[in-house]
Amino acid sequence: xxxxxxxxxxxxxxKKDLVNNENxxxxxxxxxxxxxxxxxxxxxxDFQVAIPSWALGAGGTRFGRFSYGGEPASLEQKLxxxxxxxxxxxxxxxxxxxxxxxxxxxxxxxxxxxLDNGIIFDAMNSNTFQDQxxxxxxxxxxxxxxxxxxxxxxxxxHNKEVIKIGEQLGSKSLTVWLADGANFPGQINFQKALLxxxxxxxxxxxxxxxxxxxxxxxxxxxxNFYSTTIQDWGTSFMLANACGERAYxxxxxxxxxxxxxxxxxxxxxxxxxxxGGFHFNDSKYGDDDLTVGSIKPYNLFLIFNxxxxxMEHNKNNPYPAWMxxxxxxxxxxxxxxxxxxxAIMIAYAQALLVDRNALEVAQLExxxxxxxxxxxxxxxxxxxxxxxxxxxxxxAVVDPLLAYRTFKIRKQLITERGTKVMATGL
Ligand code: LRH
Ligand code: MN
Ligand code: MN
Numbered sequence: 001x002x003x004x005x006x007x008x009x010x011x012x013x014x015k016k017d018l019v020n021n022e023n024x025x026x027x028x029x030x031x032x033x034x035x036x037x038x039x040x041x042x043x044x045x046d047f048q049v050a051i052p053s054w055a056l057g058a059g060g061t062r063f064g065r066f067s068y069g070g071e072p073a074s075l076e077q078k079l080x081x082x083x084x085x086x087x088x089x090x091x092x093x094x095x096x097x098x099x100x101x102x103x104x105x106x107x108x109x110x111x112x113x114x115l116d117n118g119i120i121f122d123a124m125n126s127n128t129f130q131d132q133x134x135x136x137x138x139x140x141x142x143x144x145x146x147x148x149x150x151x152x153x154x155x156x157x158h159n160k161e162v163i164k165i166g167e168q169l170g171s172k173s174l175t176v177w178l179a180d181g182a183n184f185p186g187q188i189n190f191q192k193a194l195l196x197x198x199x200x201x202x203x204x205x206x207x208x209x210x211x212x213x214x215x216x217x218x219x220x221x222x223x224n225f226y227s228t229t230i231q232d233w234g235t236s237f238m239l240a241n242a243c244g245e246r247a248y249x250x251x252x253x254x255x256x257x258x259x260x261x262x263x264x265x266x267x268x269x270x271x272x273x274x275x276g277g278f279h280f281n282d283s284k285y286g287d288d289d290l291t292v293g294s295i296k297p298y299n300l301f302l303i304f305n306x307x308x309x310x311m312e313h314n315k316n317n318p319y320p321a322w323m324x325x326x327x328x329x330x331x332x333x334x335x336x337x338x339x340x341x342x343a344i345m346i347a348y349a350q351a352l353l354v355d356r357n358a359l360e361v362a363q364l365e366x367x368x369x370x371x372x373x374x375x376x377x378x379x380x381x382x383x384x385x386x387x388x389x390x391x392x393x394x395x396a397v398v399d400p401l402l403a404y405r406t407f408k409i410r411k412q413l414i415t416e417r418g419t420k421v422m423a424t425g426l
Contacts, residue, residue: 001080001412002117003087008397011406015388015398022385033355037386040352044345044390048322049280050094050122051082051337053102055327066329067420070413075102076113077417083117085334088403090396091341094122096175096323099162100132107168114169122173123215123277123321124166128155129179129223144200145180145193145229152200159204167209173321174208175250175277176201177217181224181231193229198242205243214247215277215321216240219255222287233265240274248276248318252325253303254287255279262299263306270310273317278307279325280344289326291336293343300343301379304351332410338400342387349383 027037056078058068072078079095086092095114104110114121128143141148143155163174180197182188205214218236221228230236233249240247249269256262269275282288282295293300310317324340327333355374362370388398397403404410 001084001409001416003084003407007407008087008395008403011397011399011403012392016392019385019388019392019398023389026381026383026386030353034357035353035355040349041386041389041393043352044349044387045090045394047091047345047348048093049091049341049344050096050321050323051085051092052096052125052323052325053078053098055324055337056081056333057327058329058331058333064329068332068410069419070410070415070417071333073417075104075110078102079110079113079117079119081334081413082119083113084404084409085337085341085400086118088397088400089338089341090391090394091345092337093118094120096122096125097166097169097171098125098127099158099165100127103165104169111169121166121169121171122323123175124162124169124171124173125175125177126159126162128158129177139179142180142188142193142229144176144178144204145188145197147188147192147196152196156200156203160207163204163208163212166212172211173213173215173277174204175215175217176204177219177250177252178230179223179228181221181228182226183224184226187226190227190229194235197229198239201239201243201247205247208246212246213276213318213321214240214243215250216243216247217250217252217255217277217279219252219287220257233269237269237272237274240276248274250277250279251275252279252281252287253292253300254281254283254289254325258285263302266303266306267310270306270314270317273314275310275317275320277321277323279323280340281324281326290328291326291331291343292324292340293347294339297343297347298379300347301350302375304347305354305375308348308351308354309356334409335401335404338404342401345387345390346383349386350378350381353378353381353383 023037030037057071058066072081082092082095128139131138137151137154146152216236216239218230218232219228220231236249240249280292282290282292284295324337326340328336359374362374391398
């Protein structure tokens with residue numbers, strides 16, 4: 001299904017004046033601090049976040065999946081779903097594919113559907129954490145880190161295959177996340193596992209076209225519960241440096257032990273020009289993949305505060321590839337993604353509102369109280385009217401979730417696709 005543009009314009013028609021009036025107040029308040037609200041609205045309108053193909057089904061748990069009905073059964077339908085979110089928000093103009101879940105049968109047809117929905121192909125994701133039914137080698141005891149040369153080679157070849165598919169689609173980057181590690185002490189030799197991983201990544205890096213980037217994702221534990229070979233940002237950073245200048249670290253918000261200072265990791269990586277990719281989600285305990293901003297919105301703001309600072313100051317750091325890596329098994333996946341996009345935009349807008357000159361002065365004066373006040377002044381601002389203004393500017397709807405429900409999109413998808421389909425994914 002596809003939304004028609006008149007439906008969307010009608011939905012906004014009586015909201016424009018209201019939004020403008022709300023923003024007039026913010027304009028006056030923040031111009032006193034030399035913060036341009038209109039420049040912020042433009043930045044919000046330009047912001048795009050990739051949707052992972054695996055978040056379109058009701059997944060998100062290792063223990064059971066409960067179909068939501070109307071789930072996409074093919075790559076074509078996944079792109080259509082992202083097209084719907086993008087039409088409503090104008091913030092989701094990219095997809096991140098996962099191979100082998102999303103192998104295109106007809107590349108040109110897939111490209112046409114993406115183009116028609118305003119979607120570009122962001123980072124490609126390889127999968128060496130599951131054995132496929134036709135696999136000739138196993139990843140049971142590791143993939144790129146494996147002591148078994150045949151398994152390692154198999155995993156390297158898979159990544160090269162993913163690059164080839166990505167090239168045909170117009171993608172420019174590869175994300176590697178490895179489950180490789182050990183469940184019990186003594187199971188693997190840490191040094192050999194790390195050396196193997198480095199060699200494998202170098203091999204994959206050398207197979208990438210010159211304009212491609214490699215993103216190396218880290219995670220402290222799961223599915224291995226004793227050790228993970230790429231366990232933290234330092235290991236990822238080290239491997240990225242070993243590969244070359246187009247290899248970067250990817251930060252996934254859920255891939256940290258409790259209370260890790262993620263904003264400081266972001267600052268460090270950006271200073272060194274090595275923050276390449278970013279996966280948004282939220283968590284209470286581990287890699288929970290909950291809706292962005294649902295648990296720790298202040299944390300998300302503090303992280304965005306560093307991202308904004310880095311984007312303004314670290315010209316050696318590439319513009320990060322943003323992606324939502326969240327999905328849940330009890331929510332309508334499209335509503336979940338709309339909520340995540342909303343939370344991302346809110347945190348980004350609040351971070352853009354930080355009075356950076358005043359913060360610098362307060363930091364130089366060691367005025368700790370004022371430093372905190374300045375950050376919280378931005379965080380406590382209701383920025384939702386700025387996001388609405390950005391949406392009006394880019395022909396999205398001011399309230400995507402309300403529109404999604406008003407247009408009864410899930411009901412239409414269930415009518416078209418049925419209730420029994422389960423989308424591929426985590
Ligand atoms: C596993 C994971 C990771 C990757 C995705 C493909 O933790 O969620 O975050 O990005 O699988
Ligand atoms: Mn991730
Ligand atoms: Mn994860």
